[in-house]
Amino acid sequence: MHHTAIILAAGKGKRMQSEIPKQYLELEGKPIIYYSLKVFEESFIDNIILVTSKEDISFCRKEIVEKFGFRKVTEIVAGGSQRYHSVYQGILAAGDTDYIYIHDGARPFVTARILKDAKEQVEKYGACAAGMPVKDTIKIVDSRDFAVNTPERSLVWQVQTPQVFSGKLVKAAYEKLFSEAENDAVTDDAMVVETMLKIPVKLFQASYENIKITTPEDLQIASVFLDKNTMYKKC
Numbered sequence: 001m002h003h004t005a006i007i008l009a010a011g012k013g014k015r016m017q018s019e020i021p022k023q024y025l026e027l028e029g030k031p032i033i034y035y036s037l038k039v040f041e042e043s044f045i046d047n048i049i050l051v052t053s054k055e056d057i058s059f060c061r062k063e064i065v066e067k068f069g070f071r072k073v074t075e076i077v078a079g080g081s082q083r084y085h086s087v088y089q090g091i092l093a094a095g096d097t098d099y100i101y102i103h104d105g106a107r108p109f110v111t112a113r114i115l116k117d118a119k120e121q122v123e124k125y126g127a128c129a130a131g132m133p134v135k136d137t138i139k140i141v142d143s144r145d146f147a148v149n150t151p152e153r154s155l156v157w158q159v160q161t162p163q164v165f166s167g168k169l170v171k172a173a174y175e176k177l178f179s180e181a182e183n184d185a186v187t188d189d190a191m192v193v194e195t196m197l198k199i200p201v202k203l204f205q206a207s208y209e210n211i212k213i214t215t216p217e218d219l220q221i222a223s224v225f226l227d228k229n230t231m232y233k234k235c
Helices: 032-041 054-068 083-094 112-125 167-180 189-197 216-228
Strands: 003-009 047-052 073-078 099-104 127-133 147-149 157-166 202-205
Touching: 003 032, 003 083, 032 047, 032 054, 032 099, 032 112, 047 054, 047 083, 054 073, 073 083, 083 099, 083 167, 083 189, 099 112, 099 167, 112 127, 112 157, 112 202, 127 189, 157 167, 157 189, 167 189
Parallel strands: 003 047, 003 099, 047 073, 127 202
Antiparallel strands: 099 157, 127 157
16 A cells, blocks of 8 residues: 655745745754654655645755655645645645645644554545644634634544545545635645545544644744654654
């Protein structure tokens, strides 16, 4: 069975308030994307497709892939204007692989254990996503920000990446998405599979440290995680 990872690095990161895309900002002397690429590189994953903006392809090849010796990165492809456009370009580049692992390049604290659990779940269910139960009470609000509903907390999860699927399944879901109507409301790959193919996605527990670095505050939190975790220091 062939396992392919798609690492997304095409975002601009406007909320980071930096001219440098967030995935290329340095975290303890290395670009953020380095840490997730390192974990995938040293795992059972067979090959990695890096999706970035067209103008950053050369930078990624020289300053990320070649500089740090990521041999499993077989292709660097240009993404699109929205996340789901970038994912689709990665899926097309993946070809007829058996399983596709879609991961945010700005989520540096994925671990070998998370990937192992993802592999077990996708081989069993065909579609799975990393996540964690929420710690806080969640409120559903109306257009005026008044609370209208409080879902049962035990049933609410915060969804992360990697999100992993049978290659044929996720390709079919995205092809249907683009053939019917593009939808800017699409926020993750599980949503595409759920809405396009009506197939449920199994959630499995990853880690509360598996954060996506989006704001300057997230970068500070990431530095704390990196300092206290000897596993990441070995990177």
